[in-house]
Amino acid sequence: MALVENIESNETLVSEALPGDYFALLKPRVMSLVVFTAFVGMVLAPAHIHPMTALIAILAIAVGGGASGALNMWYDADIDAVMTRTAKRPIPTGKVTRGEALAFGLTLSVFSVLTLGTLTNWVAGGLLAFTIFFYAVVYTMWLKRSTPQNIVIGGAAGAFPPMIGWAAVTGSVSVESVILFLIIFLWTPPHFWALALFKLRDYDMANVPMLPNVAGERHTKLQILLYSAVLVTVAAAPWPLGFAGPAYGVTAIVLGANFLRHAVAVWRMEDGDATMVPAKKMFGFSLVYLAALFSVMLAEALVSMALAG
Amino acid sequence: MAMVDNKPELVEMTKAQKKAQRRRSVAIGLVLAAFVIIVYVGSWAKMGGALFSRPM
Incomplete structure (x- = not known):
């Protein structure tokens, strides 16, 4: 939704967010690493996949990775606002609301998993779903604020893409x-x-x-x-x-x-x-x-x- | 939405807000169109020539 009712000031605010602000929610730099490592996993896999299916699979993995980034920004908006590295993200700057980021992340998560699962196989689709869950829930909501080992366990989320790429081609791990x-x-x-x-x-x-x-x-x-x-x-x-x-x-x-x-x-x-x-x-x-x-x-x-x- | 004298209270959008809304609408349209093409092309790639030769 682009229309936001500000109850406190009784003022109706209209969003000025541009498509680029939503794209920023996907953490494009992380997404590029996801795309690259997933592609390597696909190329190394000892089986054949139709090039068009491979392209769509890479896109689905990228969008799934991006969706988990949006969910991370939704939950971590309070932390992002006080850290210099993240203060210019779309939610702390007020360009996108937390609710919008949540809806955006959930929608992309569902569509990316369904697309990958349907067009390749459900081992790959399941791994992508697990990766999103792991990053958004296990790392972001649970580990990040509770243990200094957050990055050790949470790092698994960033390590799954080549495995998903491999599974998209072979159907196995x-x-x-x-x-x-x-x-x-x-x-x-x-x-x-x-x-x-x-x-x-x-x-x-x-x-x-x-x-x-x-x-x-x-x-x-x-x-x-x-x-x-x-x-x-x-x-x-x-x-x-x-x-x-x-x-x-x-x-x-x-x-x-x-x-x-x-x-x-x-x-x-x-x-x-x-x-x-x-x-x-x-x-x-x-x-x-x-x-x-x-x-x-x-x-x-x-x-x-x-x-x- | 609040009503005054049975007339709806309309929000007058600024130029920047209108422009942003239009650009978001275009982006959503393009993404939806791309998704339709992806599903169409993906189905062809997955099923190939057998797409129409399945038992009904």
Whole structure:
């Protein structure tokens, strides 16, 4: 609804929200990662899918991911308003009301799941529904405000897309898709904790329990290092497991060594360091790391498909 | 909606509000049209030539 009755001032307000404001509710940057990783999952899957079905499946996964973003913004509007990183989102700025965001998110959730389930299979549709539920309910409504481990468990929501892409093609979940899931799942905590270290004040103001403001900087740095060590080991697994080639293996090892180097630099950073340069560098590198891993995996798969004719 | 002397109290929208409303309407129209095309094309891709050769 675009018409809003303001009971307190007895004033009728008419929305000035533009389609772009609704699009912003979908968290387009997160959506681009969802699209990319789901696409990689589809290409790696050892089965055939009609290109048009694949395109629609990617779109449905993207919209489903976006819908969970809208539901997150609906519930977290109070937190978003006090954090500098999120204060310009459509609800805190008053462009879209919470009710509108909720209706928008729910509508897109239902349509994306039905579309994916009907046009591909219900394993993929079910996984998409579970992902939306996990992000909107388990992470946003439950974990985010109650435990500093929020990002560890909640990170699963962002890790499902390659598994959904794989399931859309094969109709099943396999070891390979679980490894793809694990790479993003294990990548999420060090990535977000690096961000939380230099945005500590933001999370404090919003009363969101992130590891640095609950367990302290020292413990967070150690956790970043430990998760990084497990991550780089799991990230190299697709090569020996045979669903990625040597180019991927070398990339995973070289970038993994760099990831560890950044994690060690963060670990060695002085407590109370105001500039937090190693944490900022690690946050930036973690984005490149994940994008590079999936890009090389994709390139290798496309090249071997082209060679196979 | 509140009524005064049996006349409906109308909200006079500003130029910006009218423009925003029009753009939202166009966007909803385009999304609905895209959804219809997606379902149509998706059905063809899924069922292929067998679309019309099923037992009734």
